Amino acid sequence: xxxxxxxxxxxxxxxxxxxxxxxxxxxxxxxxxxxxxxxxxxxxxxxxxxxxxxxxxxxxxxxxxxxxxxxxxxxxxxxxxxxxxxxxxxxxxxxxxxxxxxxxxxxxxxxxxxxxxxxxxxxxxxxxxxxxxxxxxxxxxxxxxxxxxxxxxxxxxxxxxxxxxxxxxxxxxxxxxxxxxxxxxxxxxxxxxxxxxxxxxxxxxxxxxxxxxxxxxxxxxxxxxxxxxxxxxxxxxxxxxxxxxxxxxxxxxxxxxxxxxxxxxxxxxxxxxxxxxxxxxxxxxxxxxxxxxxxxxxxxxxxxxxxxxxxxxxxxxxxxxxxxxxxxxxxxxxxxxxxxxxxxxxxxxxxxxxxxxxxxxxxxxxxxxxxxxxxxxxxxxxxxxxxxxxxxxxxxxxxxxxxxxxxxxxxxxxxxxxxxxxxxxxxxxxxxxxxxxxxxxxxxxxxxxxxxxxxxxxxxxxxxxxxxxxxxxxxxxxxxxxxxxxxxxxxxxxxxxxxxxxxxxxxxxxxxxxxxxxxxxxxxxxxxxxxxxxxxxxxxxxxxxxxxxxxxxxxxxxxxxxxxxxxxxxxxxxxxxxxxxxxxxxxxxxxxxxxxxxxxx
Numbered sequence: 001x002x003x004x005x006x007x008x009x010x011x012x013x014x015x016x017x018x019x020x021x022x023x024x025x026x027x028x029x030x031x032x033x034x035x036x037x038x039x040x041x042x043x044x045x046x047x048x049x050x051x052x053x054x055x056x057x058x059x060x061x062x063x064x065x066x067x068x069x070x071x072x073x074x075x076x077x078x079x080x081x082x083x084x085x086x087x088x089x090x091x092x093x094x095x096x097x098x099x100x101x102x103x104x105x106x107x108x109x110x111x112x113x114x115x116x117x118x119x120x121x122x123x124x125x126x127x128x129x130x131x132x133x134x135x136x137x138x139x140x141x142x143x144x145x146x147x148x149x150x151x152x153x154x155x156x157x158x159x160x161x162x163x164x165x166x167x168x169x170x171x172x173x174x175x176x177x178x179x180x181x182x183x184x185x186x187x188x189x190x191x192x193x194x195x196x197x198x199x200x201x202x203x204x205x206x207x208x209x210x211x212x213x214x215x216x217x218x219x220x221x222x223x224x225x226x227x228x229x230x231x232x233x234x235x236x237x238x239x240x241x242x243x244x245x246x247x248x249x250x251x252x253x254x255x256x257x258x259x260x261x262x263x264x265x266x267x268x269x270x271x272x273x274x275x276x277x278x279x280x281x282x283x284x285x286x287x288x289x290x291x292x293x294x295x296x297x298x299x300x301x302x303x304x305x306x307x308x309x310x311x312x313x314x315x316x317x318x319x320x321x322x323x324x325x326x327x328x329x330x331x332x333x334x335x336x337x338x339x340x341x342x343x344x345x346x347x348x349x350x351x352x353x354x355x356x357x358x359x360x361x362x363x364x365x366x367x368x369x370x371x372x373x374x375x376x377x378x379x380x381x382x383x384x385x386x387x388x389x390x391x392x393x394x395x396x397x398x399x400x401x402x403x404x405x406x407x408x409x410x411x412x413x414x415x416x417x418x419x420x421x422x423x424x425x426x427x428x429x430x431x432x433x434x435x436x437x438x439x440x441x442x443x444x445x446x447x448x449x450x451x452x453x454x455x456x457x458x459x460x461x462x463x464x465x466x467x468x469x470x471x472x473x474x475x476x477x478x479x480x481x482x483x484x485x486x487x488x489x490x491x492x493x494x495x496x497x498x499x500x501x502x503x504x505x506x507x508x509x510x511x512x513x514x515x516x517x518x519x520x521x522x523x524x525x526x527x528x529x530x531x532x533x534x535x536x537x538x539x540x541x542x543x544x545x546x547x548x549x550x551x552x553x554x555x556x557x558x559x560x561x562x563x564x565x566x567x568x569x570x571x572x573x574x575x576x577x578x579x580x581x582x583x584x585x586x587x588x589x590x591x592x593x594x595x596x597x598x599x600x601x
Contacts (some may be wrong), residue, residue, distance in 0.1 A: 015276050018206055024200030029195060033188040040181060047105045047175045054098040055170040059163045061090040066156050069129065080133070088126055095119055108165060109173035118162055128152045190193045195592055220249050229258050278377070286375040289314050303350035314376075318359075339363075347378065356385050398472040400450055401457035409471035409479060413531050416469075416481055418525050426480055427483050428491035429524045430498065431538035434476040435516030435550040444511055452506045452513065464494065479538070488523050493496060495519045495553040503551065507601055518546035521555035 023079055068084035099115045102108040132152060225235045238251040275282055281298035283291060291309045299305060302317055311315070341361040347355045361376040396408040404412065434456070441449040453476070460470050460478065469481040480498070482491055486523050498519060505514040520542025522528060527537040541555025556559065 008559050011259060019199075019203050022202060023557075026195050026199060030192055037185065037188070040184070044174075044177055044181070047101075047108065048177050049169075050101055051098065051108060051110075052167075052170045052174045054094045054101065055163075055167040057094040058091060058098065059160075059167045061087065061094065062160060062163055065091060066133070066160065069152075069156070069548065081129075085126075085129060090492075091122060092119070092584050095122070109169055118159075118166065121159055121162065125152075125155055128155060188585040218248065218251065221226070222254055225251070225254065225258075229261065235259075246433070246532070262440070279379075281380075282316070283317070283376040283378065285314060285376060287373070289374075291316075298378070301349070301378065302347070307422070308350075318345055318357075342379075345378075345382075356381050401454055401472050403461075404469060404471040406471070406473050409469065409473060409481075412469045412471075412481055413534075414535075416483055417524065417529075417531060419483075421529075425483075426485045426490075426524060427481060427536040428485055428486060428488075428521055429479075429534050430480040430482065430491070430495055431520040431522075431535070431542040431545060432478040432480065432498065433518050433542050435518060435546070436500070436513075437476040437515060440513055440515075444513065448508060448513075451508045452515065455506050455508070456502060459504070460498065463497050463501045479535070485523075488526060491521050491523060495521060499551060499553065516551045518542050518550045519543060519553035521553055523555075527555070 016526075017210055065084050065087040068087065072080035072084055095115070098240065099112060099119065102110060102112050102115060128148075129152065132148060221238065225238075228235050237253055237255055238248060252427075275293070275295050278295060281301045282295040283298055284293040286292045291312050291314065294306060294309055298309075302309075324345070339360075341360050342358045343360070345357050345359045347357050349355055358379045358381050360379075361374060363371055364373045364375055366372045396405060396411075397403065398405045413429075419425060421429055437452070438448070440452055457470070457472070460480070464470060464480060464482075467483050469483070471479050471481075473479050482494055485491060494544065499517055502517040504516055505512050520538040520540065522534045522537035522541065524534060528534040538555060541553075545552045545554040
């Protein structure tokens, strides 16, 4: 080996070169694998994902149109039929995009001819629907009309099955492609792992050979000198056989340092500078827990001067009787020789204000092993606590209105269910959907809409009881948990109060707008004994109230509408012919009674 390689630095660089070469080789392989994965993912992004998304969109739009047609036939309303017909473009547009995309990618899992046939079937379905429009408009439902409606419904179901089969094919193709990518990624990981293990083995062997010959033995000599220095024995002066050997130079430098260090003492000013420049509040305690010394940061944090703290007990700053995890027990840990790291304590400043702190401490012993002092360090975590409280607020409350959000609502609902089941209590849900809210955003702007939502939230909080829970679960949707009701009928008066308070026009500056509300009621345990059932019943009841003209409520065995006169009676008659959900037979009788009461008024 040449003289140049007798240098430890040169041999270290040789090891580094080997590592870099191995890393470069592994990087090239990883780069190739990533390029290949990138191409496959690009193909996935440009083909399978758009196909799947368009297929699902066609199914979604067709199901919406089917629901509109069902409502039109059930209620015999031409307007609903026209709305359903207007959705033809919503189905055809993604279907045409799907056909065009499949033509551009011949390797697609679905043939273009199959999609053309589906499009043709849908056009035939549109033609059948157009034949039924006049009959719906004239409300003529003869036996022949009913038969045609049945044929149209059967055609809709068949077409829906085709769309679902198409979507399933596209989804399965996407899943298969993703699974193939996963397998390729796994193989790449295995390859790279083996490569890195080989590189690591080569590097380890090379470094081991160099370190054993040139590092371990010389360092053992340095270790012996360190141990002699600790014992106070004079060190052995190293001999330098090769000036190019850095280890020998290190041994000589260590020997020179210890010779000078034995003649040097640490000054008091040096220690003072360390104490005064520590970022936290430093308190040095005597073994009897009285304050021996503090730094300027301690004085700034607690508001005392040094004379007021010197010789005083630590309890002047830290309350030692907070709870089972109080700071006095942490101080006792210091007496046992245990260090404390970032423990939370509550301190009090000179003005009596409580300050949350992180407390760290360690004991300090003299040369004989006796406890000399306790070193305590306090860090103010007020801002951290405030940030945690703010994050908790954002996690459980709606940022616009300050009401409970979905997460907090479901927690409260589960608590209400548990309490009601345990104590045999009754509670109700009010599902609120604001009427005439969309025109606010369209005409007055979203800023006015946000202010209106805030005003409605304040009204609800003033109107309802203190132990009720109000949550905003959508843009203009709210859910209220009415806790501790005396009986089932107690929900109805509260629903009427909610309707009355929302009907009051919203006045913001010089602008005014009157909102309405449709309220759905479900009552535990009559309408359900679990969260999903109660929410579903309240949601369905809300739509019954909305379809009855709005500004009213339905559900829980009752119905009510603010519209006076014959129109209200007409709406209740309409409600009688709506098919109630299972277990909701009482809604019709409740709706009729509500209309009768309103007409009598």
